[in-house]
Amino acid sequence: MTAHRIGFLLWPGVRPLTLALAEEALQLAAHLQPQARYELCFLQAEVLQEGSWRLPGIPWEGRLGGFDKLLLLADAPTVRVAPPLAAALRQVAREGCQLGGLSAGVYPLAQLGLLDGYRAAVHWRWQEDFTERFPKVIATGHLFDWDRDRLTACGGLAVLDLLLAVLARDHGAELACAVSEELVVERIREGGERQRVPLQNRLGSSHPKLTQAVLLMEANIEEPLTTDEIAQHVCVSRRQLERIFKQYLNRVPSQYYLELRLNKARQLLLQTGKSIIQIGLSCGFSSGPHFSSTYRGFFGTTPREDRNQRRAGGQFEPTAPVES
Numbered sequence: 001m002t003a004h005r006i007g008f009l010l011w012p013g014v015r016p017l018t019l020a021l022a023e024e025a026l027q028l029a030a031h032l033q034p035q036a037r038y039e040l041c042f043l044q045a046e047v048l049q050e051g052s053w054r055l056p057g058i059p060w061e062g063r064l065g066g067f068d069k070l071l072l073l074a075d076a077p078t079v080r081v082a083p084p085l086a087a088a089l090r091q092v093a094r095e096g097c098q099l100g101g102l103s104a105g106v107y108p109l110a111q112l113g114l115l116d117g118y119r120a121a122v123h124w125r126w127q128e129d130f131t132e133r134f135p136k137v138i139a140t141g142h143l144f145d146w147d148r149d150r151l152t153a154c155g156g157l158a159v160l161d162l163l164l165a166v167l168a169r170d171h172g173a174e175l176a177c178a179v180s181e182e183l184v185v186e187r188i189r190e191g192g193e194r195q196r197v198p199l200q201n202r203l204g205s206s207h208p209k210l211t212q213a214v215l216l217m218e219a220n221i222e223e224p225l226t227t228d229e230i231a232q233h234v235c236v237s238r239r240q241l242e243r244i245f246k247q248y249l250n251r252v253p254s255q256y257y258l259e260l261r262l263n264k265a266r267q268l269l270l271q272t273g274k275s276i277i278q279i280g281l282s283c284g285f286s287s288g289p290h291f292s293s294t295y296r297g298f299f300g301t302t303p304r305e306d307r308n309q310r311r312a313g314g315q316f317e318p319t320a321p322v323e324s
Contacts, residue, residue, distance in 0.1 A: 003039035004170065007067040010055050011045045011074035011105075018073065018103065019056065021160045021183075028179045029167050036171045041067070045085060045108075064088045069098045069166075071151070072105035077126050077271065081108045089114065096149070102162075103155030110134040119147040121191070123154040129271040144191040161189045209234050210244050217257050221264055224284040227253045262298050265291070269303055270310050276303045 006026070008019070019042075026038040042057025043064075062084065064070060070092060081089070093099055093114050101109045106122055107130070109115045116136040121144045131139050144153035144162040153162040160183070168176035168188075180188050212234040216225060225233075230253060231241040245253045265283040268274055274282070280291030280303075296302045301309070 003037040004069075005039045005041065005067045007041045007043060007064065007070040008057070009043050009045050009060065009064070009070060009072045009105075010057065011072075011108075012055070013075040014055060014073050015075060018156070018159050021157070022071075022163055025160055025163045025167070025179055025183065028182050029171070029175060032178050032182070033171060033175050036167070036175060045072075046082075060085065060088070062088065064092045065095065065097075067092070067097055069100060069151070071100040071102055072108055073102040074104035074107065077104045077107050077129060081111055086112055098149045098151060100151035100153075100162075102153050102159050106130070106137075106152050109150075109152075110137050115150060115152075118150045119145040120150070120152040121145045121154045121158070122152075125267060126271060128268065132272055132274075141194060142192050143189055143194075146191060158189075160185070161191070164188050165191060207244060207248060209236055209241070210248055213241060213245075213253065214256075214260075217253075217260055221261055222282050222284055224257060224261065258294070259298070261285075262295060265295065265303070266299065266306070269307050276307070279303070 008022070010019075023040060026040060029036040030038060042055070043060040044055050044057055045060065070089075089099070089108070089112055099109060099114060101107070101115070101120065103123065104126070106115065106120050110120070110130070110133070113136075115134070117138070119138045119140055119142075121142045122130045122139045124141055127139060127141065130137070142154070143158040144151070144165065146162070146165060151162060151166075153159045164176045164180055164185075167179060176188060213230050216230055216233055227241065228238055231238045234241070236244070242252050245251060245256060249256055251259075261283045265279050265285075268279045268282070269276070272279075276291070277288045280288055283291070285291035285294065292302050292304070295306075299306065
């Protein structure tokens with residue numbers, strides 16, 4: 001039986017665990033069911049930098065043909081696609097190869113227009129940045145999406161979930177279950193499941209009033225509620241709410257709310273091209289100076305300094321003009 005050829009196109013910085021899980025799942029499949037043959041090929045999209053983890057495989061050499069599936073894998077959204085590689089990717093798309101983006105591997109596909117009109121699973125941290133850059137792509141918060149001839153996974157263990165779905169479609173659900181059992185995976189997750197850990201798990205508490213209060217805070221970042229308003233919405237007194245937050249989170253509601261808004265602002269600052277003033281206003285700060293002073297008090301640096309430092313390190317690629 002002819003082997004199903006899967007290519008992995010890798011950018012520097014890819015995490016070893018992601019690749020190891022992918023390779024182990026497909027090799028286990030062949031071990032458990034000999035007719036489930038997969039030939040894997042690892043290609044490096046860029047020259048490795050000194051000191052970086054040595055990726056498996058060889059540099060790509062001008063052609064990408066001959067694969068049934070070609071999966072792009074990157075670890076950060078600042079992926080750049082050289083013109084020869086862009087031409088090769090467009091060519092394999094025309095030839096009918098199934099293309100996939102794993103973790104930040106969705107970015108090069110979107111940059112080339114190869115995800116326009118498709119659903120794509122995008123990691124929750126990059127949702128706003130990705131949507132801002134690529135409005136023609138239907139970005140989802142799913143673990144993974146398989147939309148016609150495009151496969152995308154948000155990263156981490158969702159890559160394994162996607163490959164188990166590939167095995168189930170190619171060789172049946174029984175094989176996918178057998179592989180998951182060998183890997184001691186608790187259950188096979190569906191692609192449409194949400195990415196983020198349930199809020200009560202993140203908080204380390206299942207107290208219903210605490211959960212309700214934090215959900216209200218997360219839903220009202222741009223126009224923050226007062227502590228009294230939050231207490232009223234969750235049907236407790238202000239003192240009760242403060243006692244619950246102090247007991248479970250070791251901070252008062254207003255402090256937790258401020259940290260939530262500042263962390264959201266930092267995410268937008270480092271991952272989008274929005275101006276500093278726009279970000280401050282969208283996170284509930286009344287003015288630029290107020291935002292900057294509060295940000296510095298929490299992070300030890302101003303928003304402008306934080307953004308410039310990230311840009312100087314090559315870790316930020318603005319999508320629109322930004323304040324310098």
